[in-house]
Amino acid sequence: MEAVTLKGRQSGFELQLASEASLDEITAALTTLLARVAGDTKDQEHVDFVLETGDRLLNEDQAKAVQTVFDTYPQFAIKTIHAAVAAVEPLRAEFAAKATHLVGGVLRSGQEADYSGDVLFLGDLHRGATLKTTGSIFVMGQVEGLLIAGTLGDQEAVIVGDISRAAQIRIADTLEIIDKNSYTAQTTSYIDDLHALVHGKVPALAKLRPKLFRKLEEM
Amino acid sequence: MGTSLVVTSGKGGVGKTTTTANIGTALALQGKKVCLMDLDIGLRNLDVVLGLSNRIIYDIVDVASGRAKVHQALIKDKRFDDKLYVLPAAQNAEKDSLEPDQVKAIVDELRPEFDYLILDSPAGIEQGFRNAVEGADGAIVVTTPEISAVSDADRIVGLLEQRDMVYPPRLIINRIRQHMMADGRSMDIDEITQHLGIDLLGIVVDDDGVIASSNKGETVVMDPDDLASQGYRNIARRLLGESVPLMNIEQKKVGFWHRLFHHQG
Numbered sequence: 001m002e003a004v005t006l007k008g009r010q011s012g013f014e015l016q017l018a019s020e021a022s023l024d025e026i027t028a029a030l031t032t033l034l035a036r037v038a039g040d041t042k043d044q045e046h047v048d049f050v051l052e053t054g055d056r057l058l059n060e061d062q063a064k065a066v067q068t069v070f071d072t073y074p075q076f077a078i079k080t081i082h083a084a085v086a087a088v089e090p091l092r093a094e095f096a097a098k099a100t101h102l103v104g105g106v107l108r109s110g111q112e113a114d115y116s117g118d119v120l121f122l123g124d125l126h127r128g129a130t131l132k133t134t135g136s137i138f139v140m141g142q143v144e145g146l147l148i149a150g151t152l153g154d155q156e157a158v159i160v161g162d163i164s165r166a167a168q169i170r171i172a173d174t175l176e177i178i179d180k181n182s183y184t185a186q187t188t189s190y191i192d193d194l195h196a197l198v199h200g201k202v203p204a205l206a207k208l209r210p211k212l213f214r215k216l217e218e219m
Numbered sequence: 220m221g222t223s224l225v226v227t228s229g230k231g232g233v234g235k236t237t238t239t240a241n242i243g244t245a246l247a248l249q250g251k252k253v254c255l256m257d258l259d260i261g262l263r264n265l266d267v268v269l270g271l272s273n274r275i276i277y278d279i280v281d282v283a284s285g286r287a288k289v290h291q292a293l294i295k296d297k298r299f300d301d302k303l304y305v306l307p308a309a310q311n312a313e314k315d316s317l318e319p320d321q322v323k324a325i326v327d328e329l330r331p332e333f334d335y336l337i338l339d340s341p342a343g344i345e346q347g348f349r350n351a352v353e354g355a356d357g358a359i360v361v362t363t364p365e366i367s368a369v370s371d372a373d374r375i376v377g378l379l380e381q382r383d384m385v386y387p388p389r390l391i392i393n394r395i396r397q398h399m400m401a402d403g404r405s406m407d408i409d410e411i412t413q414h415l416g417i418d419l420l421g422i423v424v425d426d427d428g429v430i431a432s433s434n435k436g437e438t439v440v441m442d443p444d445d446l447a448s449q450g451y452r453n454i455a456r457r458l459l460g461e462s463v464p465l466m467n468i469e470q471k472k473v474g475f476w477h478r479l480f481h482h483q484g
Binding site: 109110127128 | 370371373374377380414416
């Protein structure tokens with residue numbers, strides 16, 4: 001197995017840095033490879049490379065070491081560095097931001113629960129309590145407090161379930177004070193094309209927000 | 220070792236002080252040694268409803284600041300032979316002149332001598348409330364069948380649940396107007412209990428006798444025939460571990476002949 005392999009792709013040139021090889025081996029192999037390529041190309045045409053690091057994440061120093069090799073050849077540049085793996089922590093945060101949280105128990109007057117991602121609420125939200133999240137809220141418990149979806153301004157966020165006894169709902173920058181008599185038991189509340197907070201039937205959600213139903217596929 | 224309980228409600232005027240005085244009296248009548256502590260600094264009135272205000276020499280702030288020993292400040296209620304004591308609040312001190320740690324220290328000092336220590340919390344959720352809760356093993360939440368009182372009680376239960384108390388909070392629904400509850404114009408007992416989600420300790424009807432007796436410096440519990448008194452007595456028995464069924468508060472239908480011959484004008 002070579003430490004560095006050059007591949008031609010439809011999108012351009014790709015340099016595969018073997019994850020089994022050490023960084024010294026890679027820089028050495030890269031130096032000879034770039035020297036050969038520079039000798040082969042007669043004109044000084046500019047070439048961009050995509051670096052594929054496989055199962056290795058280059059840290060800042062390692063990326064700099066690789067960059068130094070390229071610095072000798074002004075006609076060559078690194079377009080991007082791409083790896084097949086990712087660090088756990090940022091991934092966890094990203095996952096948490098996209099996950100659906102199951103929230104239960106009783107939220108009492110004056111209490112506030114704040115989430116990122118979608119929330120499936122299976123508890124009681126008392127009058128004066130607040131449930132808010134950056135994503136959508138799906139309600140199965142009894143809600144008499146305040147529901148806020150899309151706290152960071154997500155226009156696609158929805159509130160689904162029985163909101164007939166809620167005090168108020170907010171999605172992104174829109175809000176509605178709930179008039180106790182004008183809601184059916186189950187509704188989907190969303191922001192429509194005219195940027196108004198409107199309500200529809202629950203089965204309509206699949207057409208309104210198809211992305212909600214393909215979350216895992218798009219992750 | 221005595222158990223300390225805080226009587227609290229969030230909202231004012233629901234009957235915290237009356238409840239404290241009556242439960243204390245009822246427990247004393249059952250032969251328990253009880254100490255009532257008023258934590259409403261600046262607006263003390265537990266001593267007033269018990270008719271003991273003229274006997275105050277030192278108060279709780281004097282004790283906390285070391286000006287007096289706790290036994291010098293305790294007032295004995297002579298009607299209940301050595302069973303009922305009151306530690307009065309200060310009247311001329313700042314609201315924040317008492318700290319939660321000081322209250323806890325006083326409670327712990329008195330604990331070995333009493334069966335029950337009942338702390339009367341002021342309205343609100345500020346310093347006074349924190350003081351009262353700090354010294355307590357458990358809480359009695361008082362509410363009335365009004366939406367405002369229930370909403371405040373909900374807030375209080377939320378705050379109490381955040382603290383790790385020995386006993387979970389229990390509920391008293393006070394000032395129940397039977398006719399309004401019967402015709403559905405006020406919230407009913409099940410509705411309130413279910414909403415707050417804590418155990419019901421007892422119910423007390425709204426009764427003229429409560430005000431009349433406290434104006435005389437007595438507690439209504441001393442009158443065994445009064446309906447509110449029975450409510451408080453039942454609560455005391457439940458605190459002592461007896462299982463007492465909830466009293467029936469449905470009003471008897473007053474018939475035509477009864478009204479004719481018992482005309483009250």
